[in-house]
Amino acid sequence: MTDTAGGRGGVGSRRRGRPPRAESADTRDRILDAAREEFAERGYDKTSVRGIAKAAGVDSALVHHYFGTKEQVFEAAVEVALVPALAVRDAVLEVPLDDVGERLTRFLFGLWENPVTRRPLLAIVRSAVNNEAAATVFRRLVSAQLLRRIAGEIDSPDAELRAELAAAQLVGVAMMRYVIKIEPIASADPEQIIARVAPVVQGHLTGP
Amino acid sequence: MTDTAGGRGGVGSRRRGRPPRAESADTRDRILDAAREEFAERGYDKTSVRGIAKAAGVDSALVHHYFGTKEQVFEAAVEVALVPALAVRDAVLEVPLDDVGERLTRFLFGLWENPVTRRPLLAIVRSAVNNEAAATVFRRLVSAQLLRRIAGEIDSPDAELRAELAAAQLVGVAMMRYVIKIEPIASADPEQIIARVAPVVQGHLTGP
Structure with a gap:
């Protein structure tokens, strides 16, 4: 996932922060789109961060990095x-x-x-x-x-x-x-x- | 489960029928109570006939025999x-x-x-x-x-x-x-x- 590599490169140095806006907006949007789709289709309990990440074509760690917990x-x-x-x-x-x-x-x-x-x-x-x-x-x-x-x-x-x-x-x-x-x-x-x-x-x- | 053994003994000979009422009413009620509890607690998708049977203390086959499918x-x-x-x-x-x-x-x-x-x-x-x-x-x-x-x-x-x-x-x-x-x-x-x-x-x- 080349478009996420730049965002992840900086994770270690600013763990609780967010990557610069322009760099990450597409990825964030794609994760949120996938999350809405998964939650609507499966309901909360059967949706996992891993499933959302897979549907968005990113690594689970990136979902956790941007948003935190499943909730x-x-x-x-x-x-x-x-x-x-x-x-x-x-x-x-x-x-x-x-x-x-x-x-x-x-x-x-x-x-x-x-x-x-x-x-x-x-x-x-x-x-x-x-x-x-x-x-x-x-x-x-x-x-x-x-x-x-x-x-x-x-x-x-x-x-x-x-x-x-x-x-x-x-x-x-x-x-x-x-x-x-x-x-x-x-x-x-x-x-x-x-x-x-x-x-x-x-x-x-x-x-x- | 000795109280269900009588009901199951006759299953083979009248597969689509029901055991005599007095013999089976308690078991049926216990299954239905367990089913209501499981469906209310877990929702439909996460409830299984096996789980209902376990909660009622009977064999899954008996649940199928009395009621059929999960639906x-x-x-x-x-x-x-x-x-x-x-x-x-x-x-x-x-x-x-x-x-x-x-x-x-x-x-x-x-x-x-x-x-x-x-x-x-x-x-x-x-x-x-x-x-x-x-x-x-x-x-x-x-x-x-x-x-x-x-x-x-x-x-x-x-x-x-x-x-x-x-x-x-x-x-x-x-x-x-x-x-x-x-x-x-x-x-x-x-x-x-x-x-x-x-x-x-x-x-x-x-x-x-």
């Missing part, structure tokens, strides 16, 4: 994929609070309908359901970064519970449509679902 | 556990349609709050998310046996989608409270959640 690879893989999503989150929250239900619902459908972001989402769900380390990552990403932000906008003593019940409706739709694939919801027109779900999400957030 | 053991294990639930389902549907939202929500909370039924539910969710065979069982049990029954009561062209969106709200709450355990929903008073969720479920079923 840290998982977190980096799903977090990087969701960074654009988390940026959109700010746009979602910039609309008037009465429109957040529809914006949030469309935002989630956008993530799940897009093959690029569906893989890491499947990886998160499949892994978090069966593994405590992955569940911790899910809680940190979804709960701390998204739900608490939304709850902060709501003027209600049970704001966090409201945000979580809104999320529960969206999580349940994703489970039935994209993960377990129950019909007719799996094949229904997204607009038909959004029309029914967005008001429910809004109701949880700002309803009586 | 069939899974289906029997979760179905038997949910039979009382599916009976209650009929009671749920006997109330006026305007009360079904609350009855269904309380029914689901009853299943998840009860340790006896929580194990098979965890087994179903953990397994269905990661394995197509288990997802098929989930679809058959939940969709065919529960959701279509509910949809049949609803006078609307999108009755099945309505029933599924109601179920999605409940599935999402179960995921966040019992499976991934996000706070505060994981520790909230069930009555507080029911008060918010039941009207949403009702709205999906019979709302405008």
Whole structure:
């Protein structure tokens, strides 16, 4: 792997550091792509750093060097994929609070309908359901970064519970449509679902 | 295992049949208990008929004899556990349609709050998310046996989608409270959640 040799040459002298950005960006990206694919396909428990390294065409030591433990690879893989999503989150929250239900619902459908972001989402769900380390990552990403932000906008003593019940409706739709694939919801027109779900999400957030 | 020897003695002569009921009921129950425990703990993929047999203290051949393949053991294990639930389902549907939202929500909370039924539910969710065979069982049990029954009561062209969106709200709450355990929903008073969720479920079923 000639493109990784340069990065590895410096490992001994700066063990906890990272190789210069330009030199390592491709390799890092390739490892993260492979990790998302492996976690989505196999789930957390059956994915190994060795398997990720093999799929990325690099040495296992390089995966450990860049990311650390399997849990840290998982977190980096799903977090990087969701960074654009988390940026959109700010746009979602910039609309008037009465429109957040529809914006949030469309935002989630956008993530799940897009093959690029569906893989890491499947990886998160499949892994978090069966593994405590992955569940911790899910809680940190979804709960701390998204739900608490939304709850902060709501003027209600049970704001966090409201945000979580809104999320529960969206999580349940994703489970039935994209993960377990129950019909007719799996094949229904997204607009038909959004029309029914967005008001429910809004109701949880700002309803009586 | 002396108590299984009688059952196995007759296997050769009636290979596809079952041993007489009284003789085999204890063994069957012990196998099903072990199966629920294994599937809930390990998920479908990592559970083996051999592991179930070992946990039940019987020979693998006996598990195959009673139930067939791993998929069939899974289906029997979760179905038997949910039979009382599916009976209650009929009671749920006997109330006026305007009360079904609350009855269904309380029914689901009853299943998840009860340790006896929580194990098979965890087994179903953990397994269905990661394995197509288990997802098929989930679809058959939940969709065919529960959701279509509910949809049949609803006078609307999108009755099945309505029933599924109601179920999605409940599935999402179960995921966040019992499976991934996000706070505060994981520790909230069930009555507080029911008060918010039941009207949403009702709205999906019979709302405008």
